[in-house]
Amino acid sequence: MKKIVLTGGPSGGKTTALSILKETFGNKIALVQEAATLVYSGGFPRKDNSPIHIEHAQNIIFYTVHQLEELAERTSDAKVMVCDRGSLDGAVYWPHGPEDFFKAMGTTLEAELARYDVVIHLAPPPEKDFYQSTNVRTENLQQAFEIDDKILKIWEKHPNRLVLPREKHYFEKAEFIKNFVEQLIAK
Numbered sequence: 001m002k003k004i005v006l007t008g009g010p011s012g013g014k015t016t017a018l019s020i021l022k023e024t025f026g027n028k029i030a031l032v033q034e035a036a037t038l039v040y041s042g043g044f045p046r047k048d049n050s051p052i053h054i055e056h057a058q059n060i061i062f063y064t065v066h067q068l069e070e071l072a073e074r075t076s077d078a079k080v081m082v083c084d085r086g087s088l089d090g091a092v093y094w095p096h097g098p099e100d101f102f103k104a105m106g107t108t109l110e111a112e113l114a115r116y117d118v119v120i121h122l123a124p125p126p127e128k129d130f131y132q133s134t135n136v137r138t139e140n141l142q143q144a145f146e147i148d149d150k151i152l153k154i155w156e157k158h159p160n161r162l163v164l165p166r167e168k169h170y171f172e173k174a175e176f177i178k179n180f181v182e183q184l185i186a187k
Contacts (some may be wrong), residue, residue: 001032001074004118005086006177007155009148010139012122013170014084020174021082021181028185030076034084035064050094055104058090065090069115080184082177086119088112092150103138109157119158119169120180122173123148123166 006014018031037097039060040046045053065087072081088109094101124144139147155161162180164173 001076001079001081002117003081003083004117004120004181005083005116006120006122007037007085007089007151008090008122008164009073010144011124013125013147013164013173014122016170017122017174017177018043018082018084024178025181025185027076028078028080029181030072030078030081032068032072035061035068036085039064054093054095057117058101059104062087062090063137079187080181082181083116084102086112086116086155088154089151091154092147098154109154113155113158116158117160118163118180119155119161120123120177121161121163123154123164125153125167126166147171 006017008014015034015037020031021029022031027166036057039057044057044060046057065083065085069081069087087107090105091098091109094104098109102112122176124141152163164176
């Protein structure tokens with residue numbers, strides 16, 4: 001099974017792309033939802049940005065990502081898995097920096113990069129009008145850009161990374177991803 005991760009800053013179009021992929025390909029692909037959304041919308045408190053709250057949240061999110069991906073691998077016959085964010089994204093939110101994140105999670109940058117065959121980075125939209133704030137997403141547009149820059153940096157060593165820039169609209173990004181996945185399924 002080829003494993004693709006959709007990553008990038010908040011409101012980059014990852015969830016929109018997943019919805020279009022699900023509707024287009026159905027069971028021909030395995031989809032893995034964003035763990036942070038599941039954790040926070042499931043009731044994990046997000047009121048406090050103290051390091052201890054962030055550490056606990058990122059621990060849960062990291063292990064949830066791993067478990068969701070393993071479950072998809074073991075229960076789907078699909079040739080392609082598409083993940084809404086990957087295990088490395090948490091390093092960007094970790095209050096003590098990426099190196100401490102890897103130590104705390106008992107992993108390495110190289111091990112987490114190796115989990116994915118392809119990384120597709122979707123940057124947030126450049127205009128405020130397209131940025132969507134939600135009960136899970138708490139950043140403003142400038143913070144979304146800052147997070148996006150950090151995510152670009154953390155994934156930069158992946159050998160198969162595609163970056164879809166801020167200028168692209170959600171549906172253009174989704175169309176690109178749909179065509180890319182269609183080619184992988186056809187192989």
